Amino acid sequence: MASLIPLTAPDDPRIDAYRVIKERDLVGRGGRFIVEGRTVLDVALSPRNRFTLESLLLAESRIEALAPLLAQAPADLPVYTASQAILDGITGFHIHRGLLGIGLRGAEPSMAELIASLPEEALVVVPLGITNHDNVGGIMRNAAAFGADAALFDFASCDPLYRKAIRVSVGGSLMVPFAREGSAEAILDRLAASGFTLIALSPSGASELSTLARPPRAALLLGAEGPGLAPHILARTLTTRIAMAGNFDSLNVATTSGIALHAMRRTQITPA
Amino acid sequence: MASLIPLTAPDDPRIDAYRVIKERDLVGRGGRFIVEGRTVLDVALSPRNRFTLESLLLAESRIEALAPLLAQAPADLPVYTASQAILDGITGFHIHRGLLGIGLRGAEPSMAELIASLPEEALVVVPLGITNHDNVGGIMRNAAAFGADAALFDFASCDPLYRKAIRVSVGGSLMVPFAREGSAEAILDRLAASGFTLIALSPSGASELSTLARPPRAALLLGAEGPGLAPHILARTLTTRIAMAGNFDSLNVATTSGIALHAMRRTQITPA
Known part of the structure; x- marks a missing residue:
């Protein structure tokens, strides 16, 4: 002591x-x-x-x-x-x-280093343009709870080591390896080049989340509440939806990360 | 206009x-x-x-x-x-x-009236001792998103029409029928007498959530973060767990409600 x-x-x-x-x-x-x-x-x-x-x-x-x-x-x-x-x-x-x-903070890995360090089978969460400290903290908490291998933030998102984000993460921000660097496009380019399937949650998603086959390397993209992910981002991803009541199609982005990470962790990996 | x-x-x-x-x-x-x-x-x-x-x-x-x-x-x-x-x-x-x-607010239904008004097949969410306005708002948002038939709060929980709870619910507090009255025990007595299966989320739950059979009338119990549901409450429920990473067994209660409601809405109803 x-x-x-x-x-x-x-x-x-x-x-x-x-x-x-x-x-x-x-x-x-x-x-x-x-x-x-x-x-x-x-x-x-x-x-x-x-x-x-x-x-x-x-x-x-x-x-x-x-x-x-x-x-x-x-x-x-x-x-x-x-x-x-x-x-x-x-x-x-x-x-x-x-x-x-x-x-x-010490020496933090670059985005490239972090992606290069990931195992053959990996699940990463990719928050894009998430500026709300509570939501970033909530995402880090869920990433820790469901054992995500990394969190990759674009630079428009807020830092998971902000004071409130750490508090809301209940310590998840200290556990899950993360990087925060560059544009959404640059991150997706890197992930695609490293064999990751890009999966985006979207109300107009092609399949319901619970029926989604899980690829060996999966990157779960999350956009800001309200605007969501930009069309040019969605265009290069596999889209999936969370089935909701017809008259209220609205989930908090941290809750969305919890539902999606839980579903993907419960699904057998299917070779692409 | x-x-x-x-x-x-x-x-x-x-x-x-x-x-x-x-x-x-x-x-x-x-x-x-x-x-x-x-x-x-x-x-x-x-x-x-x-x-x-x-x-x-x-x-x-x-x-x-x-x-x-x-x-x-x-x-x-x-x-x-x-x-x-x-x-x-x-x-x-x-x-x-x-x-x-x-x-x-107008004339609000009593707990007994609300339970009596529920359909033959029903899914209700039962927050017990949830005093945090953000969490109550988050639960109401998820209850609306997944079409829960009602939210039944014990009196120890905070009012879903508190200003911040409404804001966090993004309007869900105005949509989902709710009552807030009496003790946890009294609510569970009423629900059991009305044919509801009491389902509690607990880290030591008997089955994983995604394998849980959904009864025709299901009541999803949520306890406060930290203490969780009291042992005497858990003792009278069917317990279920959300599988998490071994070293970080911690989810926000609103996120938990989202994961559980999503899972139950995706599951076929199995006659008890």
């Missing part, structure tokens, strides 16, 4: 990374990201986390309740503790459930 | 219902509820809406863009229009996309 380091002043330089939270708040840039809440920290402190934690910061009042969780922390991880008054001075806003951590 | 009624002062008594929005904000009590946003209003102004609208209020700047939507409004529906300055004076906060409406 990591040893606790009590802080005596909010301007302690060892916690500079936390002091600037407000400025970067939702942003995963700058080589660091923010993890918060017990469930996410449970993932972050387990071997499931692909990233390295730099430090933890918690309210003194939470030490006892969080002891089982802290027992998982590596011995060399700094765990700063502070009174609520000092915490308020550091961050300027309330810490979610008295527990916050800073993670390091 | 309804005729537009321009307002010249924020204290016009005809829009008293909007003036108190802040106090009731998220609350569907008091016989009224708030609808907002184009997509929800599209449902609210269609025959899919089970409720009656009392009035609409919109920003002058939005009249032209919303003309196709307003064309659906009944001729006797008051549609108040105002400048942004007057709107700000009325509500004290920004109106979502310049469009707000007040709906009337």
